[in-house]
């Protein structure tokens with residue numbers, strides 16, 4: 258490969274890694290760290306590079322996939338505790354549920370209109386609509402009644418959220434009037450208006466729960482709640498924008514939506530038929546301003562060819578329709594004054610500068626604080642206390658400062674000085690090579706870090722103990738808890754000395770600690786808070802080593818041999834276990850009865866695939882490694898090539914033609930992901946060897962026995978009892 262091509266290949270790899278990491282943060286952690294705009298820019302650069310260098314396109318590139326919402330713990334991850342154990346049935350979409358090509362550049366909208374005009378060679382119209390910022394939904398009506406509601410899923414298979422959708426106020430169970438087709442689909446967006454979003458987040462903060470990052474996450478999280486009744490309290494709304502079915506009697510998209518509105522379905526009244534690009538631009542410009550007054554979030558405008566036969570003529574690419582495009586608005590900005598800068602210490606010791614601002618309204622909420630990320634960012638922005646700055650909401654709950662209005666700088670502004678000592682414990686800060694952030698190295702002595710680690714230890718994805726930050730604050734300041742093992746030494750008499758605690762709150766807390774001892778080793782490992790060991794890495798390590806002693810005995814090379822473990826993670830693990838205090842802590846936690854080895858039943862979820870040899874091909878809603886783990890965990894064997902011994906070929910999207918041909922030749926049955934998952938589900942309850950076996954392993958998540966139905970759907974609030 259020439260040097261130039263090596264650079265391009267490296268950049269492509271880098272972009273793919275960044276996109277994958279941001280997908281994980283968005284979909285799995287529900288904690289995005291970059292804005293949609295920044296994400297789209299990464300994706301656009303990758304698309305452009307792959308277009309220029311098709312030799313580097315691979316089937317697993319993010320450009321080849323529609324984003325998936327199939328992981329049940331995704332956006333709902335920040336929601337109720339029990340959501341982690343819940344799974345929805347999955348059904349294939351009758352028509353693939355594609356996304357739209359999107360752009361921030363008006364010239365690309367012009368190019369879209371030109372292309373359509375050239376291909377069609379006749380006059381036609383455009384339907385311009387708001388792009389609702391929520392989560393996509395596909396409703397099927399049969400004989401005038403709501404039959405099924407599916408999420409987008411991976412575009413091919415969606416989650417069945419019908420029961421939850423029945424609790425959304427403006428979605429009719431039964432259509433009005435007559436003349437509707439016997440069966441049709443209508444797709445749209447479920448979103449959470451700003452008012453409902455603010456109310457929900459205020460309540461979550463009051464209850465010491467993690468607030469949602471934005472209304473979109475709140476909508477998708479709420480749609481996947483376990484208790485449908487609860488959905489009705491979330492204030493979700495729906496707008497429908499795409500009618501599909503066989504032999505529908507409409508000539509235009511507009512007519513189809515008008516008819517749907519007549520049957521009582523919620524359709525937007527902000528649609529407009531445009532005849533040319535200047536009308537489209539007028540519509541875009543109008544809504545770029547007016548959207549700020551809307552009670553819900555819109556992130557752009559969708560422009561569709563209106564005549565249905567022309568839509569058909571234009572058709573689809575592998576990912577998008579050629580008859581529609583989305584123009585996305587840049588994130589809304591507000592201008593406000595910097596009052597002061599605080600320096601916050603996080604659980605890992607990272608110090609983040611946060612600006613206190615004169616309160617300002619932005620995208621429907623009042624902003625008082627914004628992150629400045631790190632000292633370099635502060636310097637780059639050349640920010641001063643007293644400056645007027647632009648704030649923007651990215652994906653994060655804390656907005657960020659994107660620029661300073663230098664024209665408004667007045668005399669007397671003060672340059673903020675990044676501290677050289679930890680604002681909490683006074684230890685001199687350090688900065689590792691290549692790191693943008695300063696750290697307080699006093700990991701085991703800095704109060705904020707200690708409290709942060711304790712909060713992490715008990716968090717839902719870790720030990721799942723019902724207590725909030727305020728409880729940790731009290732336990733820490735009374736000197737009762739300094740390390741996680743101290744939790745397990747607590748007794749009722751001590752707890753009763755906490756402010757507002759009564760017999761019942763103490764009992765609940767102790768019961769919850771007791772229940773946490775059943776938590777699987779992978780979660781315990783995650784709970785320890787080793788830097789860079791997130792949920793997924795903890796799971797890989799737990800599966801690989803099986804117990805803590807094997808992990809502690811592992812050298813660097815052994816660690817590097819584990820899937821997804823690179824040098825940074827390996828070094829961090831070695832460093833953590835090299836501290837005598839940590840080894841003592843593990844001994845205490847072991848003595849308290851926590852699980853430090855993987856139990857057979859926490860891995861093996863069923864024997865549904867016992868004796869079966871399965872070959873996989875193509876892309877799935879989860880990674881191929883996760884599918885392989887699901888096969889193994891359910892007693893099956895994965896093999897790489899199709900032969901007479903193969904039980905079946907599991908084919909995902911874009912399967913390998915060779916494998917399909919071989920399976921057809923040898924008479925090996927070909928099944929899709931939905932069938933495969935159904936096979937695992939069908940074994941529910943039949944395998945009584947373990948409690949966990951009744952829960953199929955979805956998306957590679959190891960389920961834990963005895964968690965569902967724990968009734969723990971909220972944080973601990975002693976004062977309420």
Ligand code: IVH
Pocket residue numbers: 355356357359386387388389390392393445446498499559578581583
């Ligand atoms: S039409 C074949 N119309 O935005 C795709 N989509 O970024 C048909 N969206 O996947 C989709 N408002 O989830 C359409 N008025 C609108 C929309 C809209 C929001 C969502 C939808 C889509 C995504 C594309």
